[in-house]
Amino acid sequence: MAASGSVGIPSGPRAASYVDLREHSQIDVKRARTFWRNVERFSAGAAIADFGDTNGRRIIVVSGWVSEFRVLPDGRRQIFSFLLPGDTISLGRTGRSGHRGLMAVTNVEIADAAALAATPDASGATALVEALQDHEERLLDHMVRIGRLTAKERVLNLLLELHDRLNAIGLVKEGAFRLPLTQEMFADALGLSVVHINRTLQQLRREGLIVVRRGSVTLSQRHKLAALASYQPSCRLGQPSGEHLVA
């Protein structure tokens, strides 16, 4: 493992936990300072590349949305996942040109996960490993989506996942959350054309299954939607856990 050393992620509900830094002791305050010194900012649309020596490096999203994708020589694009605040990924080895691109979907703050090192206990390392497992888990979920679900199911299924993940970090208010994605990004994530995404969304709206207004989405009948979309929530997501640095 390259990015050795444990990380300042207390155990407990995954995604947002790094955020509890400030309610820790003096030692943690120092750690927090180091942490914040190492935060890099990217504005919406910017490519997140050349993050130093990427090989084996791990980063954590502090705020904003990031997309992970690949572009084919002829321009087709596949988005693998959306990274939300609290998510970590390992950048993997360098080389291999057409490998994996990262793009800031919104304005974004990103930190080197290693900057959160030096936890007294092992909880940090554990949480990090779990975060990485979650990431792979989500890749599989997404593969099922694009491989075996219909357009309607794909859209609902992805919306449900995003809802749950955002909910776990306290970014859902009464079933509504901000969705900073263009329909094109949605299409590239779900392996569909923009036009078809649009029509599918229209249909879902007409059927009263979702509400989309000014960049935010409301899912009201979660149970019904989950059934419609063969959605099985991930077991790791907890409840929103009170304090959050990033609102």
Place this chain on the structure above:
Amino acid sequence: MAASGSVGIPSGPRAASYVDLREHSQIDVKRARTFWRNVERFSAGAAIADFGDTNGRRIIVVSGWVSEFRVLPDGRRQIFSFLLPGDTISLGRTGRSGHRGLMAVTNVEIADAAALAATPDASGATALVEALQDHEERLLDHMVRIGRLTAKERVLNLLLELHDRLNAIGLVKEGAFRLPLTQEMFADALGLSVVHINRTLQQLRREGLIVVRRGSVTLSQRHKLAALASYQPSCRLGQPSGEHLVA
């Protein structure tokens, strides 16, 4: 990391390297014995489940093919990847019912990667980490396949990947290799219907792009095929490396 301890994988060309055990010193012979005592066998079609306490456990395929998949409540199935001799995966945490199934495609020998522990140097651990990275890499490749390629491209692209991986472990003779998959498995891997897979294969044969005979496939014009399928070979695969325990 759960399955701690390094593994007896000498560095060098990835997949088949564990195989060089026997040309090592006395110490390695002892290690090899332990290794072989821990090999489990499964016959074609068998589910590979309840592999003891799966949580965080890592296994390595010694011989045969394994498929990694998920089945939806309504019976639709998505195959995530095919594991070939030398491939390792971490089983991930337990729980989460509809998670990830493993099935023996052929007769299979599987070992616990931890049984290969206690390498003098760190090369074993390194190789293992790289194997896991490769696995994730391949998941992404596969996502592009089912998300953004046409049926024809998907089939060719997957065949090319399998060719290259098998070639790296010496299982390709003059462009030909054994392909122990039914068309149904192919379909479930590529997100297509069996019928369409069949027709696509027919077409590829008629166009003289591939040769399929009695369970084995020949790819002759690799360069042309790669272009047709937007296939970019992974950089990690080396040449076949002489000795192989499993033929």
Place this chain on the structure above:
DNA sequence: CGAGACTTTGACCGTAGTCAATTTATGTGG
């Protein structure tokens, strides 16, 4: 030889893609 799994083929259908034009935001500079 028969049973069952796998492959192949035909006919038909429907989901989703493509192309192209229009409308609706979102900005940005004057």
Place this chain on the structure above:
DNA sequence: CCACATAAATTGACTACGGTCAAAGTCTCG
């Protein structure tokens, strides 16, 4: 605050890739 430029969303008409259903043909193996 408006005019213009650009990005994003929407709609229509048409196409085609791939799915479904059903039947027939092959292969394997006990």
